[in-house]
Amino acid sequence: MMGPASRLIRGGNPQGAKPYERFLLSPTAWGQLPAALQQETALALLGLWADATQVHACFLHEPGNEALLASTPAAGWNYAALSPARPGAMRFERMILELWGHHAEGAVDLRPWLDHGRWNLRHPLAAKPIPFAGEAPQPEFLPTVGDGIHQIPVGPIHAGVIESGHFRFSVQGEAIVRLEQRLGYKHKGTLSLMLGTSPRAAVRYAARLSGDSTVAHSWAFSAAVEAALGVTPPPRALHLRALMLELERVHNHLNDWGFVCNDVAFAYPHARCGLLREGVLRAIAAAFGHRLMMDRVLPGGVAPDIAPRGTEAILAALAAVEAEIPVLMQIYEAHASLQDRVVTTGYLRPDLARAFAAGGHVGRASGRAFDARRLPQHLPHANLHFDVPMLEAGDVDARVRIRVLELGQSIALVREILASLPAGELMAPMPARAGEGAAMIEGFRGECLHWVALDDGGLIGALFPRDPSWLQWPLLEAAIEDNIVADFPLCNKSFNCSYSGVDL
Amino acid sequence: MLWPKLARALFAKPLTDQAPLVPQETVQALGERMAVTSRARLGRSLAIREVDSGSCNGCELEVNALENIAYDLERFGLRFVASPKHADVLLVTGPACLNMREALERALASTPEPRWVVAVGDCAVDGGVFKGSYAVENGIAAVLPVDLLIPGCPPSPAQLLEGLLSLLEAESAKK
Numbered sequence: 213m214m215g216p217a218s219r220l221i222r223g224g225n226p227q228g229a230k231p232y233e234r235f236l237l238s239p240t241a242w243g244q245l246p247a248a249l250q251q252e253t254a255l256a257l258l259g260l261w262a263d264a265t266q267v268h269a270c271f272l273h274e275p276g277n278e279a280l281l282a283s284t285p286a287a288g289w290n291y292a293a294l295s296p297a298r299p300g301a302m303r304f305e306r307m308i309l310e311l312w313g314h315h316a317e318g319a320v321d322l323r324p325w326l327d328h329g330r331w332n333l334r335h336p337l338a339a340k341p342i343p344f345a346g347e348a349p350q351p352e353f354l355p356t357v358g359d360g361i362h363q364i365p366v367g368p369i370h371a372g373v374i375e376s377g378h379f380r381f382s383v384q385g386e387a388i389v390r391l392e393q394r395l396g397y398k399h400k401g402t403l404s405l406m407l408g409t410s411p412r413a414a415v416r417y418a419a420r421l422s423g424d425s426t427v428a429h430s431w432a433f434s435a436a437v438e439a440a441l442g443v444t445p446p447p448r449a450l451h452l453r454a455l456m457l458e459l460e461r462v463h464n465h466l467n468d469w470g471f472v473c474n475d476v477a478f479a480y481p482h483a484r485c486g487l488l489r490e491g492v493l494r495a496i497a498a499a500f501g502h503r504l505m506m507d508r509v510l511p512g513g514v515a516p517d518i519a520p521r522g523t524e525a526i527l528a529a530l531a532a533v534e535a536e537i538p539v540l541m542q543i544y545e546a547h548a549s550l551q552d553r554v555v556t557t558g559y560l561r562p563d564l565a566r567a568f569a570a571g572g573h574v575g576r577a578s579g580r581a582f583d584a585r586r587l588p589q590h591l592p593h594a595n596l597h598f599d600v601p602m603l604e605a606g607d608v609d610a611r612v613r614i615r616v617l618e619l620g621q622s623i624a625l626v627r628e629i630l631a632s633l634p635a636g637e638l639m640a641p642m643p644a645r646a647g648e649g650a651a652m653i654e655g656f657r658g659e660c661l662h663w664v665a666l667d668d669g670g671l672i673g674a675l676f677p678r679d680p681s682w683l684q685w686p687l688l689e690a691a692i693e694d695n696i697v698a699d700f701p702l703c704n705k706s707f708n709c710s711y712s713g714v715d716l
Numbered sequence: 717m718l719w720p721k722l723a724r725a726l727f728a729k730p731l732t733d734q735a736p737l738v739p740q741e742t743v744q745a746l747g748e749r750m751a752v753t754s755r756a757r758l759g760r761s762l763a764i765r766e767v768d769s770g771s772c773n774g775c776e777l778e779v780n781a782l783e784n785i786a787y788d789l790e791r792f793g794l795r796f797v798a799s800p801k802h803a804d805v806l807l808v809t810g811p812a813c814l815n816m817r818e819a820l821e822r823a824l825a826s827t828p829e830p831r832w833v834v835a836v837g838d839c840a841v842d843g844g845v846f847k848g849s850y851a852v853e854n855g856i857a858a859v860l861p862v863d864l865l866i867p868g869c870p871p872s873p874a875q876l877l878e879g880l881l882s883l884l885e886a887e888s889a890k891k
Binding site: 328330331332333336348368369371372373374375376396397398399400401402404405416417420421422423424426467480483486487489490493503504506543546547710711712715 | 770774783800
């Protein structure tokens with residue numbers, strides 16, 4: 213069933229994007245989109261980005277699990293803002309203004325985001341960037357009014373070994389009244405480096421968008437390129453990608469579970485999870501020659517093949533993990549000092565998770581079931597057997613439990629994949645020609661959405677890699693309200709959003 | 717029950733790996749560097765402040781892994797501290813993003829002398845794949861005085877450990 217926004221988008225001019233069609237809307241039609249979106253809440257905004265002349269949005273029709281894209285020319289550098297209808301659009305609109313110079317009319321918030329005034333140019337991805345030399349402006353934070361409110365600035369350099377970003381807490385007594393994030397410290401100009409290169413050269417940047425999700429992002433990028441060119445990777449390559457994706461989920465979930473326990477000063481699970489994860493990483497290194505599996509997924513397939521003794525090593529490491537999960541879960545549940553800190557802490561309301569279309573453990577711990585592995589395009593997962601666990605509790609504990617449940621599912625998936633690994637080629641030949649494609653791959657954090665447009669020479673003409681964290685970071689600001697400052701690290705770890713992934 | 721597990725662990729064999737061998741040429745070069753800058757000896761213990769200048773977070777994963785019980789960094793007298801004010805070593809990852817430049821300079825200014833600056837990962841060495849972008853400095857050396865490079869994308873915990881141990885050996889060799 214189509215609502216008014218879906219009808220409006222499908223009334224646009226189809227552009228031949230694969231497998232999700234992209235419709236070009238006139239500025240007038242796009243201008244009607246915010247009102248139509250308010251009437252059709254089932255159409256979730258997954259991403260908003262631009263190129264030198266157009267603004268693009270990706271939506272998910274949630275009842276049918278169908279994605280579609282909409283674009284509009286940025287006429288006179290302006291386009292109608294979607295943020296009044298979809299709060300998740302806010303940070304994208306700030307980014308679009310800074311990177312491409314397109315102005316979102318009627319936007320909720322257009323304060324600087326990635327551009328801190330430190331680069332020697334403005335609008336680096338516009339057709340003609342503007343040279344810039346001047347003082348970096350002081351950041352502006354949203355005001356907080358009330359008795360005895362004080363601010364705690366934290367970062368960009370944090371106390372732990374974590375990524376760089378700034379958090380501004382407004383605090384009343386012990387309680388957090390407002391948290392505002394200021395990211396962008398890790399902006400590396402990744403998109404500018406990818407533009408104009410071949411997919412084969414660009415994939416190493418996708419692999420380094422967020423190192424913990426290197427498999428998911430390099431697969432999503434490669435799958436977008438393959439969709440654009442109508443190439444299907446060989447079955448063995450798809451299976452090996454799925455194997456690496458699930459191993460990535462296992463090592464990250466183990467890491468997060470351990471660190472959540474560490475953040476409440478409960479050392480034992482942290483020590484055990486760390487050791488189990490180390491075992492998994494060593495098995496991965498034995499199988500694929502790199503502990504994080506960087507640069508293993510390439511457009512067209514994978515390289516190199518799994519090492520002869522790799523299967524054995526992976527199965528042994530996962531057997532150790534599987535044997536210890538119930539033991540660790542029993543300890544996790546039996547200690548009141550630990551449960552007291554995680555249960556009801558950092559509660560994320562299900563309606564907010566839906567409004568932002570939050571994926572991964574953040575969405576699935578707050579009642580939003582979406583998992584990109586359920587999409588028919590997500591091969592070979594569409595032919596494999598697994599459950600997608602979902603909870604409604606929305607607290608730190610629920611986000612931990614989703615991870616633990618997913619660990620079990622991923623271990624079973626790895627066994628199924630290894631048992632049914634087809635023989636044959638690892639790479640399909642990649643033609644150099646024009647095309648446009650998009651893909652979603654479910655990383656450990658949620659769906660990694662990549663969109664790529666190739667020019668006539670087969671080089672990257674436009675692209676956007678959307679990390680799931682874009683839609684999760686703003687929710688951390690909501691989940692932390694009324695919690696105590698001391699619980700922030702715990703809540704932050706339970707979300708574990710990527711800084712690098714959104715700083716681009 | 718947790719207590720019986722902890723009690724058993726007291727009498728079990730350690731799960732920790734053996735220490736890696738340290739390349740003597742690195743130790744010698746570091747020792748000479750220290751003599752040239754006439755740094756006082758820091759003792760057989762180093763406090764490390766990790767700073768991310770814009771990594772992809774791959775390096776952070778491997779630096780964090782140094783603290784797991786397989787590598788157990790603290791047995792060597794190496795430990796991570798929460799502030800550069802408490803640090804003997806600044807361990808810096810990432811290509812030095814322009815947006816992090818001021819924070820890096822302030823971190824260095826807060827780190828008491830004598831101190832070491834270690835660039836970790838290919839990005840920190842020369843910008844790595846991000847070399848030439850409008851938003852990066854092409855490596856830490858453009859902002860901070862670097863004493864030791866640990867390349868790799870990302871360097872493994874074993875490689876990181878080797879580098880950090882060579883700092884310790886360089887110090888004890890210069891009594």
